[in-house]
Amino acid sequence: MAEKDLVKLLSLKDGVKELESRGSGLSGEIEVLTKELARITREQKAEVDKYRTDTEAELSKRLAEANKRDKEINVREKTVISQEEELKLIEGEWANIKKEKELLKQEQKDVLITRSSYLDKERLAELRTEQLATLIREKEAKPKELPKKVVKKDTKKPVQKKKK
Secondary structure, three states: OHHHHHHHHHHHHHHHHHHHHHOOOHHHHHHHHHHHHHHHHHHHHHHHHHHHHHHHHHHHHHHHHHHHHHHHHHHHHHHOOOOHHHHHHHHHHHHHHHHHHHHHHHHHHHHHHHHHHHHHHHHHHHHHHHHHHHHHHHHHHOOOOOOOOOOOOOOOOOOOOOOO
């Protein structure tokens, strides 16, 4: 979904450039494009926030379950009579929990990296919005000027003929 929005953003940017080159009906169409860009930016931000909230809740839930199993194993270790089979089961569960905790820690790192990536995309969208707004203000502030014709002066010296 975010890639589609980025493609829309880029096409909107290209649309703004095309409208600027045409020069007619610019302010109305730019306003529409700016509103569309703002809407897409809001949608992306909402999507990032939802993803982050859902992911953090899921990780918290899984971590709580892992901690609960860890506590259960600790209680079992204290109350177990020295039976080898029970001890082997506990050790197996303990290893699985350690592996799951490591996986959860890695997932948390991945989520932070993903979150950072989404925040970077959000900042990029905000910068593009600011750039478009600046371009709009500049276009509205000054009328389009025609380029001035430059006249080159002849700087060559006349060639003198040598006398014999």
